[in-house]
Amino acid sequence: MTSSAGPGLPDFQAWFQQAPCGYLIADDAGRIEAVNDTFLSWSGYSRPDLRGLRVQDLMPVGDQILYSTHCIPQLNIAGAVSELAVEIIGADRKRRAALLSAARFPASGEQRGSVGIIIFSAHERRLYEKELVSALRAAEVSESRRASAEKELHRLALHDRLTGLLNRAGLEAKLDQLLAAHDGRGRSLAALYIDLDHFKAVNDSLGHAAGDELLVAVAGRIKSAALGTSTIARLSGDEFIVVDSFQSTQAATAQAAGLLETLRTPVLLGGLEVVISASIGVAVVAEEAETIEELVRRADIALYRAKASGGNQWELHRPTEADPTADRLRTVGELRNGISDGALRVYYQPRVHLRSGAVDGVESLVRWQHPTRGLLAPSEFIGIAEDSGLVRPLGAWVLDETLRQAERWRKQDPATGELQYAVNLSARQLNDPELVRMVERALQARQMDPARLLLEITETALMTDPEAALSSLTDLKDLGVGLAVDDFGTGYSSLTYLKKFPVDELKIDRSFIAGLGLEAGDAAIVASCIDLAHAVGIRAVAEGVETPEQAEALIAMGCDLAQGYYYAQPLPAPLLKAWLDANSKDGLVAEP
Ligand code: C2E
Ligand code: CA
Ligand code: CA
DSSP, X not given: OOSOOSTTOOOHHXXXXXXXXXXXXXXXXXXXXXXXXXXXXXXXXXXXXXXTOBGGGGSOHHHHHHIIIIIHHXXXXXXXXXXXXXXXXXXXXXXXXEEEEEEEEOOBTTBOOEEEEEEEOHHHHHHHHXXXXXXXXXXXXXXXXXXXHXXXXXXXXXXOTTTOSBOHXXXXXXXXXXXXXXXXXXXXXXXXEEEETTHHHHHHHHOHHHHXXXXXXXXXXXXXXXXXXXXXXXXXXTEEEXXXXXXXXXXXXXXXXXXXXXXXXXXXXXXXXXXXXXXXXXXXXXXXXXXXXXXXXXXXXHHHHHXXXXXXXXXXXXXXXXXXXXXXXXXXXXXXXXXXXXXXXXXXXXEEETTTOOEEEEEEEEEEEETXXXXXXXXXXXXXXHHHTTHHHHHHHHHHHHHHHHHHHHHHOXXXXXXXXXXXXXXXXXXXXXXXXXXHHHHHHTTOOGGGEXXXXXXXXXXXXXXXXHHHHHHHHHHTOEEEEEEETSSOOXXXXXXXXXXXXXXXXXXXXXXXXXXXXXXXXXXXXXXXXXXXXXXXXXXXXXXXXXXXXXXXXTOOEEESTTTOOOEEHHHHHHHHHXXXXXXXXXXX
């Protein structure tokens, strides 16, 4: 630690040492480089005790896994993690509940990258906030220093950490000024909404560090191609926006074409040439009274059209254009009818024991036979069903249909009575006070053994309101049904909660399985998830297994169950039954 923390900041060294929360600075691998006095007195360690240790070495095993599966990836993707509930083992070997927040400082010049970590106890957090305010107000901080510290804090809040561009809040603040200054004289304000095509694929295949590098490169290119007067912001992930006033609509679309051109030139990432394209939605202020939000929203609608027609192009929003919210409303109406008219279908995807290949059960996946658009995947309508509340009747129907089908199969072939039937629950259903009664009635109606039913709930749904989720899960558990955490690894759950939730399995998200054998980081994450599941005494399930190599790797890591195209796609009931007949007779899955 040096005591000069940059010009204009309060005496950072003193602040660092005495802030009423523990501060740690670590290198990229988590190795501790500096700690403050508060951390030492809270944990009971001395500085020499901590020499050579990693932050995660101070945690119990479960939290170590949490740190490597959530904290590190999150730091790499978003650059920061906030308020992860962990435990720190003190010098007296006693565990201390803590809230861990961390931010990554990328390498700059001579300096290596590092990770700054703040550890609070809940009580200390409140103290810290008070302290922050009073530190700024402190009498010994001169007026000008205080002003520049405040300015610095303000600047940080308005800028994107990764690219240095404005963030959403920064854009809003700036646009208000822009609009106020805009006199409309012969020029029109336009928004260019930029979204990279297939960024997720790049991110998934090259890793998040490369993804970040790409975003930084893209930000640089947008800056160089835009006019000096433009306001540029990164709105989220791979979404950027450029706002400026132009002579004409043509001048705005010419700017969009120029941006596309610049973005198409390959970017060098770790010696690899990556070609990326983008889509741009353009909107030009239509009337004096239009607000900036309205302008950005129209640019977003045009962007949607550019994407839908294949990407790598710009589209201009015509003020007469239909609003997709109208489409959404129509879809809600159609879906409501679809649910009552029997237009939903359930497809079943088998899950198998990795070692033996024996079939363990099936997962129900809903489809919608739309009157004009054909058979729709859940991605086309589950979001709409969630927003409109239709996911409750939809979910109830899927559950009942699954149990009805199970009953029918059981009558045809008693051996299928051993299968476990997995059904997905949405966050919205989890908060439904009627949920438990609905499940209970459905089980009774089909005389189904509750243990044969497994309800899958995404990690994100569990973590939005952990306390409420815990109470619903406990009630469901009391019914005797099995519970699974779906898409594990994509949100950030706290191990403390995971230990409390009465779940029976973790389903590792398929994005990590896809990286097996391709990305060392993914193998480490999958291995940690499996260890984490086993550490809390539950099964680990791999989703999206597509190749024999992935299956092999999972077996080697001790994963219990698997599901994926390698074994079978989701199939309609008759085909699933045929698959079961062909594959489960001898308890072995044939080579696909
Ligand atoms: P999920 O629960 O994670 O379901 C697994 C998804 O992965 C399914 O997509 C499945 O078709 C797909 N998949 C399975 N094996 C492979 C593979 O080897 N490779 C790849 N690339 N994909 C594979 P699907 O059917 O489109 O479902 C998407 C999501 O929609 C589900 O994700 C689930 O979150 C949601 N969903 C599906 N049915 C229901 C339902 O009845 N209720 C609710 N609330 N959500 C549902
Ligand atoms: Ca699922
Ligand atoms: Ca899943």
